[in-house]
Amino acid sequence: MQNTEPERKRTGATLRALREAYGIRQGAFATALEISHSYLANIEAGRKPLTPELARKAADALGVPLAALVLELETV
Incomplete structure (x- = not known):
């Protein structure tokens, strides 16, 4: 998984969007x-x-x- 700033931002935004779409609060998700x-x-x-x-x-x-979260699966 690349560690570049644009990739971190894309991955973070994707993670947030999915979490919110499933109605999971940030604190509960962090705990999980x-x-x-x-x-x-x-x-x-x-x-x-x-x-x-x-x-x-x-x-x-x-x-x-x-694959819903990361682009480069071969390194994950």
Whole structure:
């Protein structure tokens, strides 16, 4: 998964959009991912990367394929 700023922002925006579409509050989602609320906020804002481990957890928690969150699956 690329760690460039545009990719972080795209991934964060996608994660936020999916979370909101499923009606999951940010705090509850952070708890499900076993990370802090502020760390999730930073991921969704594109300030922190969505790690491969967190990408898998997020996809599982949302019930979506990993490809819905990340572009480069071969490195995840």
